[in-house]
Amino acid sequence: MGCCCSIFCHKRRAFRQESLKHNEDLGNTDTTRYTYKELAKATENFNPSNKIGEGGFGSVYKGRLRNGKLIAVKVLSVESRQGLKEFMNELMAISNISHGNLVSLYGYCVEGNQRILVYNYLENNSLAQTLLGSGRSNIQFDWRTRVNICLGIARGLAYLHDVVNPHIVHRDIKASNILLDKDLTPKISDFGLAKLLPPNASHISTRVAGTLGYLAPEYAIRGQVTRKSDVYSFGVLLLEIVSGRSNTSTRLSYQDQILLEKTWMYYEQGDLQKIIDSSLGNDFDVAQACRFLKVGLLCTQDVTKHRPTMSTVVGMLTGIKDVDSEKISKPATISDFMDLKIRSMRKENEIAFASSSTLLSSIMAHSSPSSSQETTQASITFTTISDR
Ligand SMILES: Nc1ncnc2c1ncn2[C@@H]1O[C@H](COP(=O)(O)OP(=O)(O)O)[C@@H](O)[C@H]1O
Numbered sequence: 001m002g003c004c005c006s007i008f009c010h011k012r013r014a015f016r017q018e019s020l021k022h023n024e025d026l027g028n029t030d031t032t033r034y035t036y037k038e039l040a041k042a043t044e045n046f047n048p049s050n051k052i053g054e055g056g057f058g059s060v061y062k063g064r065l066r067n068g069k070l071i072a073v074k075v076l077s078v079e080s081r082q083g084l085k086e087f088m089n090e091l092m093a094i095s096n097i098s099h100g101n102l103v104s105l106y107g108y109c110v111e112g113n114q115r116i117l118v119y120n121y122l123e124n125n126s127l128a129q130t131l132l133g134s135g136r137s138n139i140q141f142d143w144r145t146r147v148n149i150c151l152g153i154a155r156g157l158a159y160l161h162d163v164v165n166p167h168i169v170h171r172d173i174k175a176s177n178i179l180l181d182k183d184l185t186p187k188i189s190d191f192g193l194a195k196l197l198p199p200n201a202s203h204i205s206t207r208v209a210g211t212l213g214y215l216a217p218e219y220a221i222r223g224q225v226t227r228k229s230d231v232y233s234f235g236v237l238l239l240e241i242v243s244g245r246s247n248t249s250t251r252l253s254y255q256d257q258i259l260l261e262k263t264w265m266y267y268e269q270g271d272l273q274k275i276i277d278s279s280l281g282n283d284f285d286v287a288q289a290c291r292f293l294k295v296g297l298l299c300t301q302d303v304t305k306h307r308p309t310m311s312t313v314v315g316m317l318t319g320i321k322d323v324d325s326e327k328i329s330k331p332a333t334i335s336d337f338m339d340l341k342i343r344s345m346r347k348e349n350e351i352a353f354a355s356s357s358t359l360l361s362s363i364m365a366h367s368s369p370s371s372s373q374e375t376t377q378a379s380i381t382f383t384t385i386s387d388r
């Protein structure tokens with residue numbers, strides 16, 4: 001216990017120095033420290049039947065506290081060193097912030113070698129499982145619901161980027177990290193990779209982690225994290241929500257596999273509505289859906305300064321800000337990114353460990369929304385070229 005506590009304190013000190021006094025001490029927050037016994041009781045001894053999710057971090061269980069409150073208990077896998085860093089990250093990033101479109105942290109447990117985060121339980125799981133999953137959900141994502149989900153995520157991100165100080169870059173915005181409550185209000189979750197952006201810093205350089213298909217090229221190639229890297233990921237997610245399919249899908253024919261490329265193709269042909277989810281029938285506002293798709297294309301522009309800020313995105317989605325006057329160029333897609341990656345590998349005389357086709361298969365394999373390990377896998381794939 002003493003040893004673990006000292007790791008905990010040391011990590012927190014290190015994190016604090018890095019994060020320039022963000023959020024200070026957990027003792028100043030409302031974050032509750034739970035005992036392991038309490039959480040074991042709440043989850044019926046971490047019973048596999050209560051398991052509701054699994055990711056790079058460990059397992060997530062549904063539980064009920066003695067006061068009747070439903071909770072989601074995120075247990076760090078004991079052997080994961082990367083997980084310990086993610087645990088501290090997540091704890092420090094989210095413990096003092098609160099917004100209707102972010103998950104709320106109830107507390108944590110550090111006992112022996114156990115590290116656990118406790119969240120409010122969200123009834124409708126993640127967008128990856130419900131909207132993009134393979135038919136396991138009964139939820140009807142009608143157009144109004146999708147509009148609310150897109151706007152909610154945009155507002156949550158605008159809060160992290162522009163209201164919280166220092167700003168927070170989430171770094172892993174994707175469908176499996178957007179949870180839905182009983183009213184289908186979206187909540188951004190999983191702050192394991194979040195970074196605090198020091199004041200006046202244009203970007204921070206870091207080891208690349210995140211999920212292929214959602215990674216902004218400047219981040220994937222040079223490890224430069226800015227708020228605009230989240231904007232890129234949000235753009236991909238926006239297209240997924242409007243089209244009802246995930247950005248990469250190996251089940252489709254080759255030219256249809258990458259949603260972002262397909263959306264751009266239809267945009268150029270003046271046929272953008274063809275990408276809208278056909279399961280919506282006629283029950284949606286075509287002009288509004290096309291506006292959302294254009295915002296998705298703007299968010300994924302290659303040049304970061306051509307991407308809008310998240311606050312501007314909120315204005316564009318609500319119709320307060322005009323989108324049609326914006327010039328939209330070809331977005332940075334996975335294929336471009338792959339070419340660049342291979343060129344940069346050659347330039348830096350690094351071992352070319354994959355041909356373009358195997359790299360593409362690896363991107364595809366790791367980008368399926370049902371793959372629970374996707375964040376970690378992406379991180380492993382890119383460490384070789386970006387860890388500097
Ligand atoms: N508060 C919650 N309510 C309901 N389900 C949750 C909650 N938190 C996580 N989950 C489920 O567990 C999965 C993994 O959680 P996440 O926080 O993304 O962990 P990881 O860091 O391992 O990816 C989510 O995709 C979701 O299905």
Ligand SMILES: [Mg+2]
Pocket residue numbers: 055176177190375
């Ligand atoms: Mg996750």
